[in-house]
Amino acid sequence: MSFGLAGCNGFGTLDETLLPDDARPVFDAAKALVLEGDQDSIAPHWYPEVDLATIPDIIEQIHGILPDAPAESVDLVNITRFSGEDPALGSFSQITATYIARWPDQHFSLVAQVTRVEDGRWQLNRFRIYPIDAALEGPATIEDWGLARSIWVGITAVVIAFILLTLVSLYRFRRVKRRILWTIFITAGCFPVFAMDWATASWWLESPALHSTEGAFRLSLFEFKLLGAAFARAGIHAPWIAEVCVPIGALCFWYRVMRGGPTRREHLESRPR
Numbered sequence: 235m236s237f238g239l240a241g242c243n244g245f246g247t248l249d250e251t252l253l254p255d256d257a258r259p260v261f262d263a264a265k266a267l268v269l270e271g272d273q274d275s276i277a278p279h280w281y282p283e284v285d286l287a288t289i290p291d292i293i294e295q296i297h298g299i300l301p302d303a304p305a306e307s308v309d310l311v312n313i314t315r316f317s318g319e320d321p322a323l324g325s326f327s328q329i330t331a332t333y334i335a336r337w338p339d340q341h342f343s344l345v346a347q348v349t350r351v352e353d354g355r356w357q358l359n360r361f362r363i364y365p366i367d368a369a370l371e372g373p374a375t376i377e378d379w380g381l382a383r384s385i386w387v388g389i390t391a392v393v394i395a396f397i398l399l400t401l402v403s404l405y406r407f408r409r410v411k412r413r414i415l416w417t418i419f420i421t422a423g424c425f426p427v428f429a430m431d432w433a434t435a436s437w438w439l440e441s442p443a444l445h446s447t448e449g450a451f452r453l454s455l456f457e458f459k460l461l462g463a464a465f466a467r468a469g470i471h472a473p474w475i476a477e478v479c480v481p482i483g484a485l486c487f488w489y490r491v492m493r494g495g496p497t498r499r500e501h502l503e504s505r506p507r
Contacts, residue, residue, distance in 0.1 A: 247309045247310065247311060248309075248310045248311060248312070248313060249310075250310050252310075252313055253310075253313065253329065253331065254329070254356070256355065256356060257329055257348055257350075257356040259279075260276075260279045260348050260356045260357065260358055261331050261346055261348065262275075263275040263276040263279055263358070264276060264279075264344075264346040264348075264358050264361050265308060265333065265344065265346070267293065267361070268293070268296055268344055268346075268361060268363055269300070269304075269305060269308065269335060269344070270304075271293055271297055273289065273290070273293065276358060279348075279356070279357055279358050280357060280358055281349055281357040281358060281359035282357075283359070284358070284359060296363055299365065300342065300363075301337045301340055303337065305335040305336060305337055306336050306337060306338065307334075307335070307336045308333050308334070308335045308336075308344075309333060309334050309336075310331060310332070310333055311332050311333065311334050311470060312330075312331070312332035312470075313329065313330070313331055313332075314329070314330040315327070315328070315329050315330075316328045316329075316330075323351050323352075324351065324352055325351075325352055326349060326350065326351045326352070327349070327350045328347060328348065328349050328350075329347070329348050329356070330345060330346070330347045331345070331346050331347075332344070332345050332470070333345075333346075334366070334470060339368060340365065340366075340368060341365070341366040341367075341368045341371070342363050342364065342365055342366060343363065343364045343366055343470050343471070344361070344362075344363050345360075345361065345362045345363070345364075346358065346360070346361045347359055347360040347361070364471070366470060366471060367471075369433050370433050370467075370471070370472065370473045370474070371433070371474070372432035372433045372473070372474055373432075380435060382430075382435040382437070383430070383432070383435055386430050386437070386476060386478065389478055390462075390463045390476070390478045393424075393461075393462040393463060393478055393479070393480075393481055394461050394462060394463055396481055396484055397420060397421065397424075397461050397462050397481050397483075397484050398461070400420050400481075400483075400484040400487055400488065401417065401420055401421070403487075403491075404416055404417065404420065404487065407491075416483075416487060419483040419486070419487075420481075420483040420484050420487055421460060421461060421483070422458040422459065422460060422483070423458075423481075423482050423483025423484075423486070424458070424459045424462040424479030424480060424481050424482060424483065425441070425456060425457070425479060425480060425482050426439060426440075426441055426442060426479065426480055427439075427440040427441040427454075427457045427459060427477055427478075427479045428440060428477065428478055428479070429475055429476065429477045430475070430476045430477075431473050431474075431475060432465075432473060432474040432475065432476050433473040433474065434473075440454060440457065440477060441454040441455065441456060441457045442454060442455050442456070457479075459477060459479045462478060462479045462480075462481045463476075463477060463478050463479070464476070464477040465477070
């Protein structure tokens with residue numbers, strides 16, 4: 235059995251209090267080992283099957299690729315828990331935590347896994363570090379957005395505002411049949427869908443479209459987007475993707491209004507009886 239937690243927008247920052255209190259010191263020692271070369275703090279926390287003779291060489295290799303200066307920030311971005319049974323070990327639990335260590339020009343992901351057998355203590359049994367292309371994060375400040383991203387954000391704001399205004403108007407009108415269905419249609423009925431790679435500012439039609447990736451084809455005919463927009467990434471090694479849609483549900487509602495649909499409440503209240 236396993237489950238995981240990820241930060242907002244796919245991979246935002248998580249609070250480290252989400253980690254068990256008795257496992258947190260092990261993860262802190264793992265970060266100190268990888269980022270600072272501190273092998274003393276982790277010494278009591280090694281899993282028995284780890285080959286300790288190889289650790290100094292591994293740490294030396296890691297520090298050969300890490301910048302010399304301390305990281306500007308180290309953020310927890312993902313937690314995965316797993317529990318199971320092993321014929322030799324009995325019941326066991328594992329927690330895998332993913333951190334992002336950021337330097338001005340380089341980012342690295344640090345993955346640490348701890349294991350507990352039965353009711354024993356948490357022990358570090360695996361750690362890995364991967365470079366992340368900092369360019370995948372996109373511009374760091376609004377001043378660096380450029381024209382394309384600024385226009386995209388403006389369109390996204392207009393679409394969201396239009397959908398919210400339509401929802402408010404929907405509930406200010408009387409005699410609207412199927413109000414709940416209209417709410418769902420206005421909120422999620424957005425089509426077609428356009429997407430932008432936030433790192434490169436390149437954009438494309440996401441749906442409906444036929445996409446080809448590494449020899450595989452994917453046909454996307456329809457997608458639902460809450461409030462007509464999305465901003466997410468497939469993982470810490472993938473770029474941020476911004477999506478915006480044509481609010482077809484809201485447009486259909488206003489078309490119905492212009493065709494003689496519902497009347498405003500105040501107008502109904504002012505009519506003589």
